[in-house]
Amino acid sequence: MIEYLDIDEKEQETICLKPAGVRKKEREMAKKRAEENRKRRKEEKEKKKLRVLELLMKGYTQQKIAGIIGCTQSTVSKVIKESGIKCKKGRRKIIESAKVICQTIHTKKEEKQKAKVHKEMEHLLETNPEFCTTMDKLNELKKKRERYRKEKEELNERRKNAGMEPDFCSAV
Structure with missing residues (x-):
């Protein structure tokens, strides 16, 4: 039909005539962008909620939190309520x-x-067999270090009971 009407590409774009395959790809790309935007907004919302709780925990008022985050006090109140904080008897309990x-x-x-x-x-x-060997060696080293630490504690305890100064390298 486009050939019959002798319409060039610019005129097709003007009257929104595009082949079906092109429109389908554009719709798919638009859906993908919309999904990415929803995901990004959801992540931003979660970050904002955590930030509200962090500031509340530090002792800020709802009004100050709203000013810092850039939202209204009622939004901050909703976030707090959604988080399960229901006590209104005092700031300390809320914190x-x-x-x-x-x-x-x-x-x-x-x-x-x-x-x-x-x-x-x-x-x-x-x-990975090399990883297994390395992990075995690490576990052996941990055990040796623990034995060394216990022996050092016992030695310092004996020195202390004998009235001597404990070893300066007691913190292993």
């Missing part, structure tokens, strides 16, 4: 609750990271 929540979040991140490292180590142990 303690915020600390608990932040510690929980931090612990969850650590657990995920430890699980990831553990999984990677298991993979290395299964696939």
Whole structure:
């Protein structure tokens, strides 16, 4: 039809006539960009929530937190409420609750990271014999260091009981 009407590419763009394949690719790219933007906004929202809780834990008021973050006081209040902090009897209790929540979040991140490292180590142990040997040597060194530390503590305890000065290198 485009050939029949003798329309060039510029005129096609003007009246939005594009082949079906081009429109499909553009829609797919637009969906991909939209998904990336949603993901980015969600991450920014989570960072903002953590920042609110950190500032609350440091003792800032909701109004000051709003000013620092660049949102309204009611938004800060909603974030605090969504986080499970319900006590209104005093700032100290709110701060303690915020600390608990932040510690929980931090612990969850650590657990995920430890699980990831553990999984990677298991993979290395299964696939790399040199890694196995190195880990065995490290474990032997840890055991030797622990024995040395215990012997040093026992020696310093005996010196102390005998009325002598403990060894200066007691902190291993």
